[in-house]
Amino acid sequence: MLVLGIESSCDETGVALVQWQDQAMPTLLSHALYSQIDMHQAFGGVVPELASRDHIRRVLPLTQEVLAESGRSLADVDVVAYTRGPGLAGALLVGAGVACALGAALDKPVLGVHHLEGHLLSPFLSADPPEFPFVALLVSGGHTQLMRVDGVGRYQLLGETIDDAAGEAFDKSAKLMGLGYPGGPALAKMAEQGDAKAYALPRPLLKSGNLDFSFAGLKTAVLVQAQRMVAADLAHSLGQQPSQVQPTGSSTAGFDALPRAQQCDLAASTQAAIVEVLVKKSMLALKHTGLQRLVVAGGVGANRALREQLNAACAKRAVRVHYPELHLCTDNGAMIAMAAAMRLQSGLQQAGKTYAFDVKPRWPLDSL
Numbered sequence: 119m120l121v122l123g124i125e126s127s128c129d130e131t132g133v134a135l136v137q138w139q140d141q142a143m144p145t146l147l148s149h150a151l152y153s154q155i156d157m158h159q160a161f162g163g164v165v166p167e168l169a170s171r172d173h174i175r176r177v178l179p180l181t182q183e184v185l186a187e188s189g190r191s192l193a194d195v196d197v198v199a200y201t202r203g204p205g206l207a208g209a210l211l212v213g214a215g216v217a218c219a220l221g222a223a224l225d226k227p228v229l230g231v232h233h234l235e236g237h238l239l240s241p242f243l244s245a246d247p248p249e250f251p252f253v254a255l256l257v258s259g260g261h262t263q264l265m266r267v268d269g270v271g272r273y274q275l276l277g278e279t280i281d282d283a284a285g286e287a288f289d290k291s292a293k294l295m296g297l298g299y300p301g302g303p304a305l306a307k308m309a310e311q312g313d314a315k316a317y318a319l320p321r322p323l324l325k326s327g328n329l330d331f332s333f334a335g336l337k338t339a340v341l342v343q344a345q346r347m348v349a350a351d352l353a354h355s356l357g358q359q360p361s362q363v364q365p366t367g368s369s370t371a372g373f374d375a376l377p378r379a380q381q382c383d384l385a386a387s388t389q390a391a392i393v394e395v396l397v398k399k400s401m402l403a404l405k406h407t408g409l410q411r412l413v414v415a416g417g418v419g420a421n422r423a424l425r426e427q428l429n430a431a432c433a434k435r436a437v438r439v440h441y442p443e444l445h446l447c448t449d450n451g452a453m454i455a456m457a458a459a460m461r462l463q464s465g466l467q468q469a470g471k472t473y474a475f476d477v478k479p480r481w482p483l484d485s486l
């Protein structure tokens with residue numbers, strides 16, 4: 119069986135081909151990705167209307183690219199899968215519309231896939247795939263969740279963020295530091311040269327005893343700290359006491375003129391606060407469930423400090439930890455084709471020839 123997968127939920131257009139036979143693990147034949155980050159950067163975040171229009175431009179050329187790369191033609195495709203939600207409505211409609219049009223033209227069935235199920239199952243595309251059951255830490259730009267996963271489609275929510283997602287905490291803190299959009303990777307890069315203990319930042323809900331997260335307060339703490347640093351620097355250059363110079367408003371103007379070491383220290387301290395909460399809550403989820411396997415997925419799963427600290431914490435507890443390949447951590451078509459393949463293979467779902475489509479901008483994973 120050959121599945122064509124199309125991802126268009128946010129600011130990346132991804133297309134991929136995944137193949138499987140009988141009960142063997144599906145394999146990735148080819149995938150292609152176009153990131154709109156450069157286009158949105160000028161606006162400091164994703165502009166939904168621009169995202170939708172760009173998906174329209176990219177999706178068919180990317181489809182031709184993956185077919186050419188794998189030496190297949192559209193006629194070889196058995197199922198067309200697309201991201202049905204969650205995500206930006208207009209962006210989702212592009213992928214859904216194209217997938218259903220292709221399905222109708224080829225007389226092949228289509229299947230709408232849950233974006234987070236794609237992330238969750240993406241480690242099955244790696245050289246060291248996990249086995250069920252496991253605890254999954256889903257950390258993306260829009261979601262931070264801990265799930266108990268007993269099989270394909272068997273997802274139980276253990277805890278989630280009550281406000282911002284971990285990726286948002288990275289991005290919003292990075293924006294305060296003048297690092298552009300999405301700032302997560304840039305902040306992580308600066309953090310590598312900084313001292314993670316330089317500034318004491320809050321670890322929200324760390325000791326709550328439950329598996330929920332809260333990251334909204336962290337960005338305020340980062341803002342206050344950045345303003346203090348700018349004020350202290352100004353006072354120093356004026357020969358005054360830091361208390362004589364008051365930060366104003368919500369601006370962090372002047373942060374980028376601070377000594378680079380100070381900027382890196384704040385980046386490292388911010389990253390450490392986010393990572394510590396993610397690691398401790400993941401360990402608590404393993405303890406609560408009694409499971410010995412952890413799967414990490416979503417864009418923030420690419421973070422090196424997170425991987426190092428999860429690896430160390432898991433090694434201490436003899437827990438196996440699995441990640442997607444680095445290039446498949448952020449949004450891509452491969453995970454959508456893979457999730458469709460695994461749902462079809464498990465018999466959980468069938469692809470249909472009904473080409474009327476809808477999208478689900480909000481769609482809880484445990485409602486699948």
Ligand code: KG4
Nearest residue numbers: 258259260285302306417418420421448449
């Ligand atoms: O999963 P994803 O590609 O998109 C969503 O479904 O949201 O995740 C994107 C998020 C962004 O917030 C981005 O800043 C973050 O993942 N991210 C990182 C890193 N790479 C991507 N955050 C921290 N460190 C990284 N290396």
Ligand code: ZN
Nearest residue numbers: 237258448449
């Ligand atoms: Zn995603």
